[in-house]
Amino acid sequence: MMKRILHISKYYYPFSGGTEQIARDCVNALKDEYEQKVIAFNDGKEDVNDYVDDIEVIRCGCFTKISAQSLSISYKKRLHNVIKTFKPDIVIFHYPNPFVAHFILKELKNNDIKFILYWHLDIVRQKLLRVFFKSQNRKLLKRADKVIATSPNYIEGSEWLQSVKEKCVVVPNCINEERMKITPEIEEKAQKIRKENEGKTICVAVGRHTEYKGFTYLIQASKLLDDKFKIFITGTGELTESLKKEAANDSKITFTGRIEDEDLKAYILACDIFCFPSITKNEAFGVALAEAMYYGKPAVTFNIPGSGVNYVCLDGVTGIEVENKNVEAYAKAILNLSDNDKLRVKCGDSGHKRVIDNFLYANFMNNIKLFVDGTLNCFNERKEI
Template sequence: MKKILHISKYYYPFSGGTEQIARDCVLALKDAYEEKVIAFNDGKEDKTDIVDGIEIIRCGCFAKVSAQSLSTSYRKKLHDVMCNFNPDIVIFHYPNPFVAQLLLSEMKHSTAKLVVYWHLDIIRQKFLRLFFGPQNRRLLECADKVIATSPNYIEGSPWMQSVREKCVVVPNCINVERMKVTSEIEARAAEIKSENKGKTICVAVGRHTEYKGFSYLIQASRLLDDTFRIYITGTGELTEKLHQEAAGDNKIIFTGRIDDVELKALIWSSDIFCFPSITKNEAFGLALAEAMYYEKPAVTFTIPGSGVNYVCINGENGIEVENRNVEKYADALRQLAADENLRIRYGQAAKKRVCENFLNSEFKTNINRVIENLRG
C-alpha cells in the first residue's frame, strides 16, 4: 500500500478551516493509502495521538511570529518521519512557510511526489510575503501538483499563474454527517426565533480578524432599523475593537465562542447569512458553504481572485455587492428581509449548488483522482 504524509499547520481537534480540510483530505484517502500526519501542537510539548485511526505527530510550539508557529523539535520530527515512514507522496498544506523551508531540505533526499495544497496567498503580512517569495518559487518548482480550491483563485493568484500547468481545482467540501440537524439543534433554533419574534435574524461566523470584514458589517448595521438582529460569533485579535465599534447598537449580539449545537442552531434559525470578508485571505468560504447547505441566502462582497464569489453566485443564491460598500451591503440585507419569496428561492438554489459541487462525496472522488493521476 502506498504511503502518504500529510503536513498541516495544525490538525483536528484544533478548529480552523485549513485544519478541517486537512482532516477531510486524510479521511478521503484513508481507504486506499497508509497515512500519517505531522503538525504543530497547540501547546509547548510534543505528543503523538491517534485520530480516525491515523497517527498524528504534534510538535510543540514555543512561539509565534506573524501567526506562524515555531518549534525546536519540528526539524527532527519531520526528518524522522521522512526517513522511517518513507512516504511515497507528501501533501503539504500551504501557507506554513517556516515548515516549507524544512520540507524543501528533506525533499532533496526523497523520491516522494509533492502535492502542494495551496489554501491562500500570504497577503496581510507584507514582510512575510516578501521574505518568503523565493521560498514559494522553490516550493512550487518542487511540486508535482498544486491544488487550488477554486478556479477563481488560480486566476487571481500570481503564484498559481506561475505554475498554472501544475494546478488542479479541488473545491473544499462540507461533511454531511457533521451538518445533521438534531432535535436539540431544532429546539434551540426555535428558542432563538422566539426570542427574536418579528425580527430578521442575520448571522456572521468567523475569527475576529481584519480580512473577515466584521467592521463593515457593523457599519452596515448602523444603517438598518431595529427590525434586524445580527449575531456575530467567535473571538480574535479584533474582538475588543469590534465591541467598541458596535457600542450602542442593540441590533448586534456578540456570542463569543460557542459550541457546535449553538452555532448550528443560530444558522438554522437565521433568515440571512452575512459573509462580509474583504480580501482573498478568504480563499473559499467553508462556513459560507455550510450556511448555504442550510438553505440560507448570503450577502457577500466582491473579492477579486477569491473563491467566495465562486461558492455563492450573485443573483442565484445570494447577493454580492461592491467590496467594503456598507451602504450597498445594508441595501442587500433590506432587500432580502423584505422579500420572503426571494429568500426562499435563493436558499433553495444555495443548497442545490452545495449538493452538486461541495459535498464530501465529491471531494473524495476529486482528491483520489489527483493522487491516482500523480502515481500514474
C-alpha cells in the same frame, strides 16, 4: 503493498481550524487505499505522537510563534526521520507554513517522492513574510508535481498559482454533512430564537473577530437599517472589544461570544439572511458560508478579487454580492432580501443545491482520490475537478 502518503499540516485535529479540518478530511478520504502518517506542530512545547482516526500523528513541540508562524527545535530532525523510515511515495504539504517549507525543500531535493502542494491561500496579511519568502515560494512551486487550489477564482487571482497554472487542479473544500444534522434540540433552540425575535428579519454572521472578516462593515451597514432587523455576530477575537464599542448604540446587534456547535447551528437555522462580510483573500473559500447555504440561507457577500467566496456563493443565484467594503450597498442587499420573499427563498434553495452538488464530503473524497491517484501515475494534463 499499499502506497504511502505523508501529510504535512501546520496543526492537526483536535486543533480547530479550517486548514486543519481540510487536512483531516484529506487523510480520511485516502485511508482505505493508502498507508498514511501526519506530521504537524503540537499546540504545546512537548513532542507527542498519537493517533487520530487510526492514523499516526507526529506532533513537534512549538517553543514560540512569530507572525503566526510556529517554530520548533525538533521539527527538522523528526521530519527527516519520518521520511527516512516511512519512505512515503507522496508528500502532501498544506501551505502556507514557511518554516516547515524550508525543511521540506531540503528533504525532497534529490529524490523522486511525488510532491503535492495544497495551496490554501497566499500569504497576504504578513507583509514582511510575504516578501521574505518569495524565493521559497518559487522553489516550492517548481518542485511540486501538482498543486491543489480550492477554487478556480483563487488560481486566477493568485500571482503564484498563475505562474504554474498547468500544474493546478481545483478541489473545492467540503462541509461535513454528518455534522450538519439537525436534532430536535437544535430545532427547539432555533424556534426559541425565532420566537424571541418575532416580526424581525434575523441576520447571522459567523467567524473570528479579525480584520479580514469585515465585521466592522456589517456594523456600519446595520446603522443604515431600521429596527425590523436583528443581527447576531458570533465568535470572538482580537477585535471583539473594538467591534462592541463600534456597535454600542445599535440595539439591533447582539454579540453571542464563542458558542457551542449546537447553538451555532440553531442560530444559522433560525436566521433569514446569512451575512458574510469578509473583505480579503485571507478568506480563501468560506466553509461557514457553504454551511449556511446548506441550510438554505441566502447570503450577502462582498466581491473579493481572487477569493473563492464568490465561487461558493454566486451573485443573484445563491445570494447577493456587492462592491467590496461598500457599506451602503451591503445594507441595501440585506434590505432587498428581507423585502423580497421570493428572492430569499429562491437564493436559499439554489444555495442548498449548490452545496449538495459541489461541496459535500462525498464530492471531496472522490476528487481527492482521483487527484492523488493521477499524481502517483504521473498524469501531466491539467484537470479541473
